[in-house]
Amino acid sequence: MKGRNSQRVIGRFGEQIVCNSLSCSGFDAMIVDHVGIDIMAYRKDVGRLGISVKTRVRTKMNGGESVNFFHPKMKT
Numbered sequence: 001m002k003g004r005n006s007q008r009v010i011g012r013f014g015e016q017i018v019c020n021s022l023s024c025s026g027f028d029a030m031i032v033d034h035v036g037i038d039i040m041a042y043r044k045d046v047g048r049l050g051i052s053v054k055t056r057v058r059t060k061m062n063g064g065e066s067v068n069f070f071h072p073k074m075k076t
Contacts, residue, residue, distance in 0.1 A: 014055025015039060022051075 022029040
């Protein structure tokens, strides 16, 4: 059974994972509270990015669906 704040906690966790991965890839990244944008990231060769993160819970029923962490054409 899910708690009242479980969606918020899962969403924040997903934002932190993406922000950490961007930082490890050479981006300056931070979580922001803006409509439609969850993370702002910058890298000199890429420029500024406004990123929206959608986090979901994987279960046995939907575990086979693919998830792309980063766009395949993005240079890291």
